[in-house]
Amino acid sequence: MGVAFQIRNLNVYYGQHQVLYDVNMDIRERAVTAIIGPSGCGKSTLLRCLNRMHDLQPGVRITGEVRFKGKNIYDDDVDPMEIRYRIGMVFQKPNPFPKSIFENVAFGPRINGYRGNLNELVERCLRQAALWDEVKDRLHKSALSLSGGQQQRLCLARALAVEPEVILMDEPASALDPISTAKLEDLILELKSRYTIVLVTHNMQQAGRVADETAFFLNGRLIEMGPTRQMFANPREKKTEEYLTGRFG
């Protein structure tokens, strides 16, 4: 299988404060990669490096390379809009637009000049996100009338609608109940045949259930990365073992 991202010597600073140190890792295409680690270790920061979300925030400095399909996305001739269009993102907190359910999903296609049948596209994406049956009778009602779990799936449908190559998810299940979480995990497993998925999670079981590969971060450094099963069964690093077994200082 191919490689989607090659991250090379990546350092990230918020002002003077360095939060990622010399990260080197490869992220496989059409697979689920989980990023785990204690709070504040830089997981979200890493994720935002992958679709240039840091551009939107003044005071963030990035050195090193993030190669996507061989091309460094921080090169001068790369258009960040196109990167974000090809690399979708689902945020930790559901953030549907204060528009109708339909308009939320149609948003991406519209701004990117989609010419096809919007109704079909919206239905397809809502089905993919396992939300269609719950909302098909109220597509033109406000997205804010949905429950948190439904909103999160709507945000996933919205991300799918621009047909990205990668979906970045930052703790997408952190606000969800066990049933919605299970639905979301099924969804991730289903989507990975067509998408590269990078998933930040605090939930070890979740990483164990859905991730092909797992990367463990500690204090801004990549400690260990490998196939999930292998890493969970016998981690190479002592710190990984301590974290996985919950014996963490």
Add this chain to the structure above:
Amino acid sequence: MTGEWQRRRRARQRLDRIFAAVFLLAIALSLLTLAVLFWDVVRDGARWLRWEFLTGYPSRIPERAGILVPLVGSLWVIGLTALLALPLGVAAAIYLEFYAGDSWLSRLIEANIANLAGVPSIVYGLLGLAVFVRGLHLGRSVLAAALTMTLLVLPVIIVATREALRAVPLSLIHGAYALGATRWQVIRTVVLPTAAGSIMTGVILAISRALGETAPLITVGAWAFITYLPRHPLDGFSVLPIQIFNWAARPKPAFQQLAAAGIIVLLAVLLSLNAVAIWLRNKYQKKAEW
């Protein structure tokens, strides 16, 4: 231990009640003053509020005097001001919020806009006289007045619009960027619709302030005795507050009462503007949540 704690709690609750009473008194006082003033005006002016008064032209005989010319003049001036100040102010606020960045120049501009909002209106009047009436040869016209008023309300509109823009949740803005939207697309499809209600409210409140302004309009020439309705932006004009002042300054009691009637008309226009502002805000809020 518990006793001490309980006693403190009672003291705090008493303080709470005292403050509630103080605030209630403050609002009661201001409402009462307003009511008395209003009652006084209505008692003097209500008698004159007839159809002939609303549609009448100026006259030296109180029974024949009407308010149509300054009423239409006021509507012309604020209408034109709104037309000029709304796009300009909103565009400037968008520029400052989303495009200007954080250079020393943009900080200088920001500080100056805040200062401009505090400049006395007569200064704008003198500026308008020098630049628009004389410099651009617009004469003592509706257009010159509207341009002057635009300068006057622009800082207020810019400040209010920026507040409204900043209130748009960052999570929505990032959500739109994450779908590949350009900066302008984010502004047009997410920021402006979400902020529209507050922007409109700010703009209308700024404009209704312009409706009551007198000093700058006197300097740009609204003082003249005008007996015809303005038909295009270069016509002469008069406005409500100046007409009211004019009547109030005459010794005859009948004119004093005409002034009161004029105040009622001015208040009616002001209140309708504010009602429109509230209606717009509710409408956009509903739409935003819909």
